[in-house]
Amino acid sequence: MRQRLSSEPDRYRGRRRVPTPPRSRYAAVVTTAFVGAGVVALGAGALPDAKAVSPSALADLEKAAATSEDLSARAADAETERASRTDEREDGLASTLAAAPEVWRLPLEEYHFTSPYGMKWNKLHAGIDLAAVEGTPYNAVHAGTVTKAGWYGGYGYCVIVQHPDGTESIYGHSSKLLVSEGQEVKAGDPLGLVGNTGHSYGSHLHLELHVNGKPTDPIPYLRDRGVDIQLQVDDLYGDVPVS
Structure with missing residues (x-):
């Protein structure tokens, strides 16, 4: 081997020389690679083919x-x-x-309360007025028998229902009637359609209650039975659908 002259630069100065691994390590690396490839091949072969x-x-x-x-x-x-x-x-x-005889209902589902019971134009307005779109169905407030279904003077087309205790409910100004005289109805049954017939000044339902043959303010009478006309609150059975 030629001896390095002192004037020649040292190529390895400042560096670490990595020792060359022995041949036995090369053999181990190669063997591991072949074994790993075999494992992969075996794993792939273990997966079932759809056709198999x-x-x-x-x-x-x-x-x-x-x-x-x-x-x-x-x-x-x-x-x-x-x-x-x-x-x-x-x-x-x-x-x-x-x-059931104790059930009372609102006569309409949607309406605007427009006129109360009391004196109006120097005479008694014997009921209440509920404005609604013409053709809106209105219903019986209580079970009973239809005693009037037809034209009734200033009421226009009118329905009168007599209830078991003798009380009468009167529904005026209808555009169409859906019941006939002598028919039995339940609370919530449709009686007719809201209209503007008779002495009327706009589409609405006129509702009266006669107790012992005399007109009675429907608001407190119905409120005592769980129905509030002004607040549009039905009785405790009001949200139960009627078949």
Whole structure:
């Protein structure tokens, strides 16, 4: 080996020389690489190919999927049947409550209170006026028998219902009547459509109550029975649909 002259620069000055690994380490690295490749190959071979799945396994999977769909359909049918039974029970309850003699209802669902009971134009305004769009259905405030269904002078087309205690409710200025004389009605049953017939100055329902044959202010009378005309508050059965 040639001896380095003192005038030649030292190429390794300031550097660490990495020792060359022995040949045994090269062998270990190469062996590890081959083993890893083999493991990967074995893992890939272990994954089942879709074409290699047996027909019986596919049939089992399809059967399980069909069973799941069938159970879901049965659950949906059962839920529909329960909802139907609930509706039937509610309808039956509503019919029973509406037929009960103590039930009183608002005559309209939406209206504007425009005129109270009292003196008006130097004479008694014997009822209250509820403005609503012409053609709006109005309903019986209480169960009873229709004793009048037709033209009634200044009331225009009118319905009168006599209740079991002898009280009468009068509905005036209708555009159309939906009941006939002698018909039995329940609280909440439709009687006619709001109109502007007779001595009327705009589409509205005129409602009167006669107790013992005399006109009575409907507001306090109905309020005592759980119905507030001015606040449009129905009685405790007011939110139960009538069948």
